[in-house]
Amino acid sequence: MKEEKKHEAGLRTVQRAIDILYCFTLEEQELSLTEIAKKISLAKSTTTRLLATLEQNRLIVKDPETLKYRLGQGLYYLGYIAGKSxxxxxxxxxxxxxxxxxxxxxxxxxxxxxxxxxxxxxxxxxxxxxxxxxxxxxxxxxxxxxxxxxxxxxxxxxxxxxxxxxxxxxxxxxxxxxxxxxxxxxxxxxxxxxxxxxxxxxxxxxxxxxxxxxxxxxxxxxxxxxxxxxxxxxxxxxxxxxxxxxxxxxxx
The missing domain is CATH 3.30.450.40 (GAF domain)
Structure with missing residues (x-):
């Protein structure tokens, strides 16, 4: 039972990270922490942890001046591979x-x-x-x-x-x-x-x-x-x- 709950929690985390990526659109290419948290209905603390992980993997980039987030080079690279295939x-x-x-x-x-x-x-x-x-x-x-x-x-x-x-x-x-x-x-x-x-x-x-x-x-x-x-x-x-x-x- 404990393992099953752990597995479900892991799936929720993955889904929430995916939800963050899908927050960005052509119309909204940069978003603040507050905007992202609101879009995915999560607490800012949880959203911050997820963003940090995505940032470490180059899927998200944070602008040091505006403190806003945008999609990173890692996604561009993956998209390039997907397009080729x-x-x-x-x-x-x-x-x-x-x-x-x-x-x-x-x-x-x-x-x-x-x-x-x-x-x-x-x-x-x-x-x-x-x-x-x-x-x-x-x-x-x-x-x-x-x-x-x-x-x-x-x-x-x-x-x-x-x-x-x-x-x-x-x-x-x-x-x-x-x-x-x-x-x-x-x-x-x-x-x-x-x-x-x-x-x-x-x-x-x-x-x-x-x-x-x-x-x-x-x-x-x-x-x-x-x-x-x-x-x-x-x-x-x-x-x-x-x-x-x-x-x-x-x-x-």
Missing amino acids: MEVREIARPVMERLRDETRETVNLYVLEQDARVCIEQCEGLQALRHMVRIGERLPLWAGAGGKVLLAYQSPEVQERIFAQVPTKERLDRLTAELEAIRERGVASSVDEREVGSAAVAAPIFDIRGEVGACLSVSGPAHRFTREVMEQFERLVKEGAQAISEKLGYRP
Whole structure:
């Protein structure tokens, strides 16, 4: 019984230390002892002991002038290791396989590369007639669901460069109107756009900074992408992209 209580106390201490780390946000990067103690509902004396331990392990740093605390270099180092080990391709693969099984269509993972998109991972469709993109192939941002969903979340400067590539004014007008709708709905679609006879839906993947540098896409022959099917695929691809985003550390 005594050992069990000791174990529970140890777990509480670990949890409280974790709670302290999660007190810090982008909006509140520095906090005083009083602010931290209030956030985690602990006495200042207990909070001080926990902060001292975190400080010894370089997870917390105390400013000697302001006496405020901030996250330390140890966390930056651990975050760097975590980032290196969490490649988007590895994170996305299980989600892509599940999405491929649900839709039976080809699922692609695109990343932004300068002013184009590149397919870096693919799960081939399960049907005899399927749409394929070559791994490493560079494709435009102004055509196709994957390109448009990436373009929709880029800066105005990037968008202006891409707009200059659009071949006709009519197509440019249609594209600019569509980008706003894509941002509102969080999903893009295309039929007979980049390739005649093909259709696709795509959703953005957000990183920990809330930026979009990748997207998830489901594509196949246009005749199978009826309105009802596309609505279903849009829901599924948004859920898949959201799951990947969360694993990358994104919090809306």
